[in-house]
Amino acid sequence: MNHVYFFTGFPGFICNQLIRELIRSGGNFKKAYMLVLPPQLDSANEEMERICKESNITKDHFVILEGDITQEELGIQKEQEKIKQEITHVFHLAAIYDLAVPQKIAYEVNVKGTKNVNDWVKTLPNLKRYTYFSTAYVAGKREGKLLETELIRPVSFKNYYEETKFEAEVLVDSLKKEVPITIIRPGIVRxxxxxxxxxxxxxxxxxxxxxxxxxxxxxxxxxxxxxxxxxLVPVDFIIQATAFLALYEGAEGKTYHLTDPNxxxxxxxxxxxxxxxxxxxxxxxxxxxxxxxxxxxxxxxxxxxxxxxxxxxxxxxxxxxxxxxxxxxxxxxxxxxxxxxxxxxxxxxxxxxxxxxxxxxxxx
Incomplete structure:
Protein backbone atom coordinates (compact mmCIF):
# COMPACT_ATOMS: atom_id res chain seq x y z
CA MET A 1 0.00 0.00 0.00
CA ASN A 2 1.25 3.48 -0.86
CA HIS A 3 1.42 5.78 2.13
CA VAL A 4 0.33 9.40 2.26
CA TYR A 5 1.90 11.15 5.22
CA PHE A 6 0.85 14.27 7.13
CA PHE A 7 3.35 16.12 9.32
CA THR A 8 3.16 18.92 11.82
CA GLY A 9 6.43 20.55 12.84
CA PHE A 10 7.90 21.09 9.36
CA PRO A 11 10.50 22.41 8.50
CA GLY A 12 11.87 21.57 11.96
CA PHE A 13 15.00 19.41 12.09
CA ILE A 14 13.47 16.21 13.45
CA CYS A 15 10.55 16.47 11.06
CA ASN A 16 12.63 17.08 7.94
CA GLN A 17 15.05 14.30 8.90
CA LEU A 18 12.13 11.93 9.51
CA ILE A 19 10.79 12.61 6.02
CA ARG A 20 14.21 11.83 4.57
CA GLU A 21 14.36 8.58 6.54
CA LEU A 22 10.89 7.46 5.40
CA ILE A 23 11.94 8.04 1.80
CA ARG A 24 15.34 6.38 2.26
CA SER A 25 14.00 3.33 4.06
CA GLY A 26 11.43 2.61 1.37
CA GLY A 27 8.37 3.21 3.52
CA ASN A 28 5.98 3.13 0.52
CA PHE A 29 6.35 6.90 0.27
CA LYS A 30 3.72 8.28 -2.13
CA LYS A 31 3.12 11.81 -0.86
CA ALA A 32 3.68 14.05 2.15
CA TYR A 33 1.54 16.92 3.36
CA MET A 34 3.43 19.31 5.65
CA LEU A 35 1.56 21.77 7.86
CA VAL A 36 3.60 24.99 8.05
CA LEU A 37 3.13 28.24 9.95
CA PRO A 38 2.83 31.27 7.61
CA PRO A 39 6.13 32.90 8.73
CA GLN A 40 7.98 29.66 7.93
CA LEU A 41 6.69 29.15 4.37
CA ASP A 42 9.88 30.34 2.67
CA SER A 43 12.17 28.16 4.78
CA ALA A 44 9.75 25.24 4.33
CA ASN A 45 9.92 25.54 0.54
CA GLU A 46 13.72 25.72 0.68
CA GLU A 47 13.85 22.60 2.86
CA MET A 48 11.45 20.76 0.56
CA GLU A 49 13.70 21.55 -2.41
CA ARG A 50 16.72 20.20 -0.51
CA ILE A 51 14.85 16.98 0.28
CA CYS A 52 13.88 16.56 -3.39
CA LYS A 53 17.46 17.11 -4.54
CA GLU A 54 19.00 14.79 -1.94
CA SER A 55 16.40 12.06 -2.37
CA ASN A 56 16.13 12.37 -6.15
CA ILE A 57 12.35 12.72 -6.14
CA THR A 58 10.10 15.37 -7.68
CA LYS A 59 8.17 18.15 -5.96
CA ASP A 60 4.84 16.58 -6.83
CA HIS A 61 5.43 14.19 -3.90
CA PHE A 62 5.06 17.11 -1.48
CA VAL A 63 2.34 19.58 -0.56
CA ILE A 64 3.04 22.43 1.83
CA LEU A 65 -0.11 23.47 3.67
CA GLU A 66 -0.30 26.85 5.36
CA GLY A 67 -1.85 26.34 8.78
CA ASP A 68 -1.54 26.43 12.55
CA ILE A 69 -2.24 23.67 15.08
CA THR A 70 -3.66 26.23 17.55
CA GLN A 71 -6.59 26.85 15.18
CA GLU A 72 -9.64 24.68 14.57
CA GLU A 73 -9.26 22.38 11.56
CA LEU A 74 -5.56 23.30 11.90
CA GLY A 75 -6.19 26.49 9.93
CA ILE A 76 -6.17 24.55 6.64
CA GLN A 77 -8.25 26.44 4.11
CA LYS A 78 -7.94 24.43 0.90
CA GLU A 79 -9.13 20.98 -0.18
CA GLN A 80 -9.78 19.72 3.36
CA GLU A 81 -11.91 16.76 2.30
CA LYS A 82 -9.54 15.63 -0.46
CA ILE A 83 -6.62 15.75 1.95
CA LYS A 84 -8.50 13.85 4.64
CA GLN A 85 -9.41 11.07 2.22
CA GLU A 86 -5.79 10.57 1.15
CA ILE A 87 -3.90 10.54 4.45
CA THR A 88 -2.80 7.19 5.86
CA HIS A 89 -0.21 8.25 8.48
CA VAL A 90 0.00 11.31 10.73
CA PHE A 91 3.11 12.51 12.60
CA HIS A 92 2.45 15.21 15.17
CA LEU A 93 5.78 16.83 16.07
CA ALA A 94 4.86 20.52 16.40
CA ALA A 95 5.39 21.79 19.96
CA ILE A 96 7.25 24.34 22.03
CA TYR A 97 10.52 22.67 23.05
CA ASP A 98 11.88 25.10 25.63
CA LEU A 99 12.56 24.50 29.33
CA ALA A 100 11.98 28.19 30.08
CA VAL A 101 8.76 28.57 28.09
CA PRO A 102 6.00 30.65 29.79
CA GLN A 103 2.92 28.70 30.87
CA LYS A 104 0.42 30.43 28.55
CA ILE A 105 2.46 29.87 25.39
CA ALA A 106 3.25 26.26 26.33
CA TYR A 107 -0.42 25.50 26.97
CA GLU A 108 -1.60 27.17 23.76
CA VAL A 109 0.75 25.18 21.52
CA ASN A 110 1.39 21.93 23.36
CA VAL A 111 -2.05 21.24 24.83
CA LYS A 112 -4.59 23.18 22.78
CA GLY A 113 -2.62 22.46 19.61
CA THR A 114 -2.57 18.73 20.32
CA LYS A 115 -6.31 18.71 21.05
CA ASN A 116 -6.91 20.30 17.65
CA VAL A 117 -4.68 17.74 15.93
CA ASN A 118 -6.50 14.94 17.77
CA ASP A 119 -9.91 16.25 16.65
CA TRP A 120 -8.66 16.50 13.07
CA VAL A 121 -7.13 13.01 13.12
CA LYS A 122 -10.45 11.51 14.19
CA THR A 123 -11.98 12.66 10.88
CA LEU A 124 -9.49 10.74 8.70
CA PRO A 125 -11.29 7.72 7.19
CA ASN A 126 -8.19 5.88 5.93
CA LEU A 127 -5.81 6.47 8.83
CA LYS A 128 -3.40 3.59 9.51
CA ARG A 129 -1.31 5.20 12.27
CA TYR A 130 -1.13 8.40 14.32
CA THR A 131 2.39 8.87 15.72
CA TYR A 132 2.67 11.46 18.48
CA PHE A 133 5.95 12.96 19.71
CA SER A 134 5.84 13.32 23.47
CA THR A 135 8.85 13.35 25.80
CA ALA A 136 10.21 10.95 28.40
CA TYR A 137 10.06 13.89 30.80
CA VAL A 138 6.27 13.73 31.13
CA ALA A 139 7.37 11.96 34.32
CA GLY A 140 7.89 15.39 35.89
CA LYS A 141 9.46 15.06 39.33
CA ARG A 142 8.61 11.37 39.73
CA GLU A 143 11.80 9.44 40.41
CA GLY A 144 12.98 5.82 40.44
CA LYS A 145 12.16 3.40 37.65
CA LEU A 146 9.80 4.94 35.08
CA LEU A 147 7.94 2.56 32.78
CA GLU A 148 6.75 3.03 29.21
CA THR A 149 3.37 1.63 30.21
CA GLU A 150 2.86 4.34 32.86
CA LEU A 151 1.27 7.74 32.44
CA ILE A 152 1.02 8.90 36.03
CA ARG A 153 0.51 12.52 37.02
CA PRO A 154 3.45 13.51 39.22
CA VAL A 155 3.10 15.69 42.27
CA SER A 156 4.86 18.46 40.34
CA PHE A 157 6.90 19.25 37.23
CA LYS A 158 10.28 20.88 36.75
CA ASN A 159 8.92 23.36 34.19
CA TYR A 160 5.90 24.19 32.01
CA TYR A 161 7.36 22.30 29.06
CA GLU A 162 7.10 19.04 31.01
CA GLU A 163 3.68 19.87 32.39
CA THR A 164 2.07 20.76 29.08
CA LYS A 165 3.62 17.78 27.30
CA PHE A 166 2.13 15.56 30.01
CA GLU A 167 -1.31 17.15 29.52
CA ALA A 168 -1.00 16.70 25.77
CA GLU A 169 0.02 13.05 26.05
CA VAL A 170 -2.98 12.38 28.27
CA LEU A 171 -5.20 13.67 25.46
CA VAL A 172 -3.51 11.46 22.85
CA ASP A 173 -3.42 8.41 25.10
CA SER A 174 -7.18 8.69 25.68
CA LEU A 175 -7.74 8.09 21.94
CA LYS A 176 -6.01 4.71 21.81
CA LYS A 177 -9.32 2.83 21.73
CA GLU A 178 -10.57 4.94 18.80
CA VAL A 179 -7.44 5.58 16.73
CA PRO A 180 -4.35 3.46 15.87
CA ILE A 181 -1.75 5.36 17.91
CA THR A 182 1.95 5.09 18.69
CA ILE A 183 3.43 7.47 21.26
CA ILE A 184 7.13 8.32 21.10
CA ARG A 185 8.86 9.60 24.25
CA PRO A 186 12.41 10.70 23.41
CA GLY A 187 15.03 11.48 26.00
CA ILE A 188 17.07 14.68 25.64
CA VAL A 189 17.91 14.86 21.94
CA ARG A 190 21.52 15.57 20.99
CA LEU A 232 20.91 11.88 25.97
CA VAL A 233 19.92 10.28 22.68
CA PRO A 234 21.27 11.13 19.20
CA VAL A 235 18.85 12.48 16.63
CA ASP A 236 19.68 9.75 14.10
CA PHE A 237 18.55 7.08 16.58
CA ILE A 238 15.29 8.96 17.19
CA ILE A 239 14.65 9.28 13.46
CA GLN A 240 15.40 5.65 12.58
CA ALA A 241 13.40 4.33 15.52
CA THR A 242 10.37 6.51 14.82
CA ALA A 243 10.32 5.70 11.10
CA PHE A 244 10.31 1.99 11.93
CA LEU A 245 7.82 2.05 14.81
CA ALA A 246 5.34 4.26 12.93
CA LEU A 247 4.97 1.53 10.29
CA TYR A 248 5.47 -1.54 12.48
CA GLU A 249 2.15 -3.29 13.13
CA GLY A 250 3.23 -4.42 16.57
CA ALA A 251 3.69 -0.81 17.70
CA GLU A 252 0.02 0.11 17.45
CA GLY A 253 -1.35 1.13 20.83
CA LYS A 254 2.10 1.27 22.46
CA THR A 255 4.15 4.01 24.10
CA TYR A 256 7.94 3.88 23.77
CA HIS A 257 10.79 5.46 25.68
CA LEU A 258 13.38 6.28 23.02
CA THR A 259 16.04 6.63 25.66
CA ASP A 260 19.54 5.34 26.29
CA PRO A 261 19.33 2.05 28.22
CA ASN A 262 22.81 2.80 29.65
Missing part, protein backbone atom coordinates in the same frame (compact mmCIF):
# COMPACT_ATOMS: atom_id res chain seq x y z
CA UNK A 191 23.27 15.85 17.63
CA UNK A 192 23.84 13.08 15.11
CA UNK A 193 25.93 10.25 16.58
CA UNK A 194 28.45 10.34 13.71
CA UNK A 195 28.48 13.91 12.39
CA UNK A 196 27.42 15.76 15.54
CA UNK A 197 24.95 17.78 13.44
CA UNK A 198 22.12 19.54 15.28
CA UNK A 199 20.20 22.76 14.74
CA UNK A 200 19.97 24.02 18.31
CA UNK A 201 22.43 24.25 21.17
CA UNK A 202 20.17 23.42 24.10
CA UNK A 203 20.07 20.61 26.67
CA UNK A 204 23.64 19.24 27.04
CA UNK A 205 24.95 22.11 24.93
CA UNK A 206 24.34 24.48 27.84
CA UNK A 207 27.26 22.69 29.53
CA UNK A 208 29.40 23.32 26.46
CA UNK A 209 28.37 27.00 26.49
CA UNK A 210 29.37 27.22 30.16
CA UNK A 211 32.75 25.57 29.61
CA UNK A 212 33.51 27.50 26.43
CA UNK A 213 32.81 30.87 28.02
CA UNK A 214 34.99 30.04 31.00
CA UNK A 215 37.89 28.89 28.85
CA UNK A 216 40.16 31.43 30.55
CA UNK A 217 40.05 29.53 33.86
CA UNK A 218 43.16 27.58 34.94
CA UNK A 219 40.95 24.61 35.86
CA UNK A 220 37.31 23.56 35.43
CA UNK A 221 35.38 22.60 38.58
CA UNK A 222 32.52 20.11 38.69
CA UNK A 223 29.03 21.58 39.10
CA UNK A 224 27.48 20.12 42.25
CA UNK A 225 27.37 16.39 42.84
CA UNK A 226 26.11 15.28 39.45
CA UNK A 227 25.06 11.74 40.28
CA UNK A 228 21.76 11.99 38.40
CA UNK A 229 21.59 10.16 35.07
CA UNK A 230 21.17 12.46 32.06
CA UNK A 231 19.47 10.59 29.25
CA UNK A 263 22.88 6.56 30.34
CA UNK A 264 25.77 8.42 31.94
CA UNK A 265 25.56 10.64 35.00
CA UNK A 266 25.75 14.42 34.79
CA UNK A 267 29.22 14.28 36.32
CA UNK A 268 30.45 11.71 33.78
CA UNK A 269 29.12 13.78 30.86
CA UNK A 270 30.67 16.96 32.25
CA UNK A 271 34.00 15.16 32.58
CA UNK A 272 33.78 13.90 28.97
CA UNK A 273 33.21 17.45 27.74
CA UNK A 274 36.10 18.91 29.74
CA UNK A 275 38.47 16.20 28.50
CA UNK A 276 37.37 16.70 24.88
CA UNK A 277 37.62 20.50 25.05
CA UNK A 278 40.72 20.98 27.18
CA UNK A 279 42.41 17.57 27.54
CA UNK A 280 42.06 17.95 31.30
CA UNK A 281 40.07 16.38 34.11
CA UNK A 282 37.73 18.65 36.12
CA UNK A 283 39.14 19.80 39.43
CA UNK A 284 37.28 21.08 42.48
CA UNK A 285 33.55 21.58 42.78
CA UNK A 286 31.05 24.48 42.71
CA UNK A 287 27.95 23.85 44.87
CA UNK A 288 24.84 23.53 42.71
CA UNK A 289 23.00 26.01 44.92
CA UNK A 290 25.65 28.63 44.25
CA UNK A 291 25.38 28.05 40.49
CA UNK A 292 21.61 28.41 40.72
CA UNK A 293 22.04 31.71 42.59
CA UNK A 294 24.45 33.01 39.93
CA UNK A 295 21.99 32.09 37.18
CA UNK A 296 19.22 34.19 38.76
CA UNK A 297 21.26 37.18 37.55
CA UNK A 298 20.00 37.73 34.01
CA UNK A 299 23.16 39.27 32.48
CA UNK A 300 25.27 36.46 33.95
CA UNK A 301 23.14 33.59 32.64
CA UNK A 302 23.00 35.29 29.22
CA UNK A 303 26.78 35.59 29.21
CA UNK A 304 27.19 31.94 30.22
CA UNK A 305 24.49 30.76 27.79
CA UNK A 306 22.73 28.58 30.36
CA UNK A 307 19.02 28.36 31.23
CA UNK A 308 18.44 28.14 34.98
CA UNK A 309 15.91 25.33 34.43
CA UNK A 310 18.64 23.08 33.04
CA UNK A 311 20.15 22.68 36.53
CA UNK A 312 17.06 20.78 37.70
CA UNK A 313 18.20 17.79 35.67
CA UNK A 314 21.51 17.56 37.59
CA UNK A 315 19.72 16.33 40.72
CA UNK A 316 16.65 14.52 39.37
CA UNK A 317 16.87 10.75 39.96
CA UNK A 318 14.60 9.30 37.29
CA UNK A 319 15.55 6.10 35.47
CA UNK A 320 13.72 5.43 32.19
CA UNK A 321 12.94 1.80 31.48
CA UNK A 322 12.95 1.27 27.70
CA UNK A 323 12.38 -2.48 27.55
CA UNK A 324 9.52 -2.27 25.03
CA UNK A 325 11.53 -0.04 22.70
CA UNK A 326 14.65 -2.20 22.92
CA UNK A 327 12.61 -5.34 22.23
CA UNK A 328 10.69 -4.00 19.23
CA UNK A 329 13.58 -2.02 17.72
CA UNK A 330 15.77 -5.11 17.84
CA UNK A 331 13.58 -6.52 15.05
CA UNK A 332 15.04 -3.84 12.78
CA UNK A 333 18.54 -3.90 14.26
CA UNK A 334 18.13 -0.40 15.71
CA UNK A 335 19.80 0.51 18.99
CA UNK A 336 20.90 3.66 20.81
CA UNK A 337 24.58 4.51 20.16
CA UNK A 338 26.91 5.00 23.12
CA UNK A 339 27.37 8.68 23.98
CA UNK A 340 31.06 8.24 24.81
CA UNK A 341 31.81 7.13 21.24
CA UNK A 342 30.34 10.32 19.73
CA UNK A 343 31.50 12.98 22.20
CA UNK A 344 34.25 14.01 19.78
CA UNK A 345 31.87 14.69 16.86
CA UNK A 346 29.40 16.42 19.17
CA UNK A 347 32.02 18.83 20.54
CA UNK A 348 33.60 19.34 17.12
CA UNK A 349 30.27 20.43 15.60
CA UNK A 350 29.70 22.77 18.53
CA UNK A 351 33.12 24.42 18.15
CA UNK A 352 32.66 24.89 14.41
CA UNK A 353 29.28 26.57 14.85
CA UNK A 354 29.39 28.26 18.26
CA UNK A 355 29.69 31.75 16.72
CA UNK A 356 26.56 31.30 14.58
CA UNK A 357 23.64 32.94 16.35
CA UNK A 358 20.87 30.74 14.91
CA UNK A 359 22.22 27.70 16.76
CA UNK A 360 21.84 29.32 20.17
CA UNK A 361 18.73 29.40 22.34
CA UNK A 362 17.62 32.83 23.50
CA UNK A 363 18.33 32.98 27.22
CA UNK A 364 15.65 34.95 29.04
Missing amino acids: GHSKTGETIKFDGPYFILNFLDRLAFLPFYPYIGKGYAKIN PYTAEEIYEMFVRELYKKKPKGRIPLGLCRTFLTIVPLRKKLGVETEALDYFTWRGDFDCSLAVQDLSKAGIHCPDLKKSISSMVSFYLKNKQIKRFHVEIR
